Amino acid sequence: MDKRKVCIQRRSLLSNSERLLKEKAITNCVLPFLKGKIGIYIPIRNEVDVYSHIHNNFDLYIPKMLDDKTIAFYSDQEEKIKGKFSTIEPIGICEEKKLDVILVPVVGFFETYxxxxxxxxxxxxLKDSLALKIGLAFDVQEMVFDVKPTDIELDMIITESRILR
Incomplete structure (x- = not known):
């Protein structure tokens, strides 16, 4: 089976109560790193949800797809619509180019990739961003995979049990 599918399936098999406990632990671990302008995602497909725990307390920016290759981050305060791939996106008026921290969704992880x-x-x-890059994942999503030259290493990955740097 495809490694992506395995990781998505592992993540999907967590019960709602397990997921909530793990997400609270991940949120508590990530809080000390949150400062300034924060890029964050609104979760889909059972991704780690930190957004619902912090969205009222920080200056947040969420991604919007501009074309088939490009995303940009816009204020979370903007009106939102359903985008491609069922993501929730801002309509996109005020783009923010200088984020301080970016919380990144993860399908699977290996070390800090x-x-x-x-x-x-x-x-x-992420290739051109100076922001602190933090991946959010559940422990069950860890899997060895081949790192491609285009894969950008994150500064850290936070799971419910540890911080990998």
Missing amino acids: RMGYGKGYYDRY
């Missing part, structure tokens, strides 16, 4: 859904949106964006 993340496996995404395979389209490369985040890798292309």
Whole structure:
């Protein structure tokens, strides 16, 4: 079976109560790193949800797909619509280019490398970003995979039990 599918399936098998406990632990671990302008995602497909725990307390920016290769981050205060791939996106008026921290969704991880859904949106964006890059994942999503030259190493990955740097 495809490694992405395995990681997504592992994540999906967590019960709602397990997920909530793990997400609270991840949120508590990530809080000390949150400062300034924060890029964050609104979770889909059972991704780690930190957004619902912090969205009222920080200056947040969420990604919007601009085309088949590019994302940009816009204020979470903007009106939102359903985007491609069923993501929730801001309509996109005030783009923020200087984020201080970016919380990144993870399909699978190996050391401090993340496996995404395979389209490369985040890798292309993170390549030029000076922000602190933090992947959020459950322990069950850890899996050895081949790192490609286009994969951007994160500063850390936070799970419910540890911080990998």
